[in-house]
Amino acid sequence: MRIFYAATLIFAFAFSTMFAQPKLEIEGGTTYDWGKVTPEESPLKASIKLHNKGDKTLEIKRVKPGCGCTTAPLDTNIIAPGKFATLDVTLNVSTYDGPVTKSISIFTNEEVEKTTLMIKANVMRPITVFPKFLSFPKLFVNEESVGKVVITNNTDKPVKVTGVDVSARVIAGATDGDAIMKVNVKVGDVLNPKVPYTVEATLMPKSTGRLSSSVKITTDSKESGLIEISGWGNIVDPKEEPKTGQNR
Known part of the structure; x- marks a missing residue:
């Protein structure tokens, strides 16, 4: 009987390990909106948390801003299950007027490796x-x-x-x-x-x-x-x- 239980536990562990997956979840969703801002507030800044809601280590392979007006350094690219990393986003809107939408592509070791974070602002000039x-x-x-x-x-x-x-x-x-x-x-x-x-x-x-x-x-x-x-x-x-x- 003990052998049966031990075998069952080993099988369950192997099964769970085999099907364990990382899961990226961006706190607040895949769109970050500063709302109405003025050029004097530029550069806009935000710290966005990237959570690993899966049961396997999440690896951030690459973070690619959509344009030169955006930077997005990451404090760590390895996220254990239940932990998070912080993405420090900066958007320069000093030359913009009206609605601005930019993208940040996040590449991971998930099955679907690319997740897109949209950042938005509405630049109001006096x-x-x-x-x-x-x-x-x-x-x-x-x-x-x-x-x-x-x-x-x-x-x-x-x-x-x-x-x-x-x-x-x-x-x-x-x-x-x-x-x-x-x-x-x-x-x-x-x-x-x-x-x-x-x-x-x-x-x-x-x-x-x-x-x-x-x-x-x-x-x-x-x-x-x-x-x-x-x-x-x-x-x-x-x-x-x-x-x-x-x-x-």
């Missing part, structure tokens, strides 16, 4: 500019061209313009020098909450070359005291343009 740069139509010497962007005040309070600085330069041309650029923004203008404000920049280039321009708008906002809008373009001589197939 003041946004769209598009981000001044885009001019084809530029011709001594002819006016207009570029437009829209500024939106996303706060709940009016923002007043306290200063405007405009510059435009022709570079990499036959003669480097200034170009004449004017904007419709004036000191004292008010950016009302949630109301689009169109900035119009009128440019009069004086020589051919590469245009580099900048509009700097200072405000009384503590959250966004400086709005800087850059612009580029190629300036050509209309006399050198082909007469056939020309679309101006």
Whole structure:
């Protein structure tokens, strides 16, 4: 009888060992959401626990962030049954605007070796500019061209313009020098909450070359005291343009 019980125990142990499996479980689920954040909070950080809910040692073979704006070092890659490791996630959102979603791939010794962790945030900027740069139509010497962007005040309070600085330069041309650029923004203008404000920049280039321009708008906002809008373009001589197939 003792031999029978011993054999049964040995068989049960061998059976359980044979079918033992690791099991990764991410605390909080496979999506981590910071919610609404501001660029000033960047980089965003979170410590996420990776549990082994199985009955065999879990090995984290590799952790692969989906882009260079994300890092995810792990404090240990060997997790015993019932234990956990900590994944320290960092996401740089300083240049983002609006919803951001990135992925982190976790490779293990499980039967399905890849698990994907999604990380999310909604970057709220007090003041946004769209598009981000001044885009001019084809530029011709001594002819006016207009570029437009829209500024939106996303706060709940009016923002007043306290200063405007405009510059435009022709570079990499036959003669480097200034170009004449004017904007419709004036000191004292008010950016009302949630109301689009169109900035119009009128440019009069004086020589051919590469245009580099900048509009700097200072405000009384503590959250966004400086709005800087850059612009580029190629300036050509209309006399050198082909007469056939020309679309101006």
